Amino acid sequence: MNLQFFTGNLWYAQKIENTYIVSVNEEENILRGLSDFLKTQEIKSGKISGIGYLSEVVIRYFDPASQKQVDHILNGLVELSEISGNISEINGKPMLYLRINLNIDGYTTLTGQLLDAKVCGKAEFFVHPPEGSIINFKNKILNVNMNNWSCS
Numbered sequence: 516m517n518l519q520f521f522t523g524n525l526w527y528a529q530k531i532e533n534t535y536i537v538s539v540n541e542e543e544n545i546l547r548g549l550s551d552f553l554k555t556q557e558i559k560s561g562k563i564s565g566i567g568y569l570s571e572v573v574i575r576y577f578d579p580a581s582q583k584q585v586d587h588i589l590n591g592l593v594e595l596s597e598i599s600g601n602i603s604e605i606n607g608k609p610m611l612y613l614r615i616n617l618n619i620d621g622y623t624t625l626t627g628q629l630l631d632a633k634v635c636g637k638a639e640f641f642v643h644p645p646e647g648s649i650i651n652f653k654n655k656i657l658n659v660n661m662n663n664w665s666c667s
Contacts, residue, residue: 525543525552526551535643536641537565541635541637549611552642561645564599566598566638567636567639569638570635572629573630575630586630593619594618596616614628
């Protein structure tokens with residue numbers, strides 16, 4: 516088994532075979548910490564999952580009543596019961612698309628796209644780079660970014 520350890524200013528990680536386990540430092544912005552990790556390790560594509568505790572969370576979700584996307588801010592401590600998403604690259608910079616499930620007060624769950632959050636305690640992520648790469652393109656009909664896998 517091949518085991519390596521890495522540290523950055525915003526994170527620390529270990530690599531087992533082709534999988535990284537990344538911990539973003541407490542009080543650090545998750546997206547900033549993960550983006551710094553991806554840039555430092557030169558990871559341009561892959562998938563990501565994780566759990567932890569967060570504060571100052573900004574989440575975007577679809578509101579069926581208004582038929583619009585809504586941004587919601589949560590200031591207190593929340594449990595990140597699941598995060599999953601993909602890693603791609605646009606103009607040489609890592610791009611994360613992350614869907615999250617948040618457990619609030621032990622009985623309420625919110626789900627949506629993570630826009631921003633700080634680690635409050637601990638947050639760990641599994642990063643799985645593929646053998647190929649993800650090519651990002653704009654879907655002109657839906658006006659959203661889409662991902663295609665490319666085996667290079």
